[in-house]
Amino acid sequence: MPNAPDLTSEGYSLLITTAAGREVEARREVKAVLPDAVVKGLFLKGNLLASTALPPERAIPALAAAQTDLLARLVPLDTQVRITPSAEAPALIAQAALRLNKPPAGAKFLVECRRRGQHEFTSRDVQVAVGRALEEQGALAEFDTPDWLVAVEIFQQVAYLGIFPRELFVTKQLHRARKYAPGQRPLNRAQLKLSEIIERFGLELRPDMRALDLGAAPGGWTKVLAEHVAEVVAVDPADLDPGVAALSNVRHLALHTQELLERSDLGRFDLITNDMNRDPDESAALLCRLAAWLQPGRQAVMTIKFVTRDRRRHIRDATGILAQQYEQIRVRRMPHNAKEVTAVMRRRA
């Protein structure tokens, strides 16, 4: 077996198990919750090692609470020991456990060892050696109701070790079924949101149209629009997903919409969509300033973001501003999104 990676000396480490072959998606799920995490695959499929600045007391509950499909066991780690396959390894692991100086005297603990690779000792040998050492230190081995767990995760020549209160060891439900065919997985929820908007509002899209997408990154809406129209100009200072940026009918302008107003070379559009993360009044005012760029009678879409709890006021004020340049303004709340509503309207003829 090749070398297992070392734990970093900075930050905290977690072992995370997933379904074999789904490591990339599992890694994405970890990064969505812990953006700073460095996540490496172990050579043995289905195992990831994550290091993060968040201590396990914060990282584990955050991962446990997040909606995930591909995270299974979450194991906080303290340290690692290089071992050989020989029968001396359990004693080495026990010494490393003693150096951690926990759990406290009198605490009830249980040792669980999972061993991958070829060794001249068993998982039980490790459990016994570590258990005895911790008992000599004053903790109490207890099978049924331990307060602490001692995890020993062996990957051939490395034993990772974690001694933590039991509640920090979490096992999540795996949902292995692929929901989407390869290449069909949506980029983000926004992509699904626009598909719903197209359907529910009966958005007019034709292959000869040009669309302007404001607040486009990472590109869920742009991707959907590019499937329906001849050209999409995507405006956002942030990067588009490389797969979207590479589409032949997508042009990304890495600008704020305010800067766009100075341009005069972009021509007219048949649709403007606006999903910018901005105060709704400001967003509506920008869409009004761009109304001249939209063919008369054509549609515009804008999400009205609830930046405060005063939702009614946001809807009333934003639609009031939009009414200066647009008519037939329809507002709907799309499923699964309590933080915004969507307005679809037409440029006044």
Ligand SMILES: C[S@@+](CC[C@H](N)C(=O)[O-])C[C@H]1O[C@@H](n2cnc3c(N)ncnc32)[C@H](O)[C@@H]1O
């Ligand atoms: C909710 S995200 C858009 C998601 C996008 N519709 C998609 O499908 O992937 C909001 C975006 O608005 C962008 N944004 C915020 N202010 C902006 C501005 N003044 N001009 C252009 N984009 C802006 C942010 O950079 C962010 O990428």
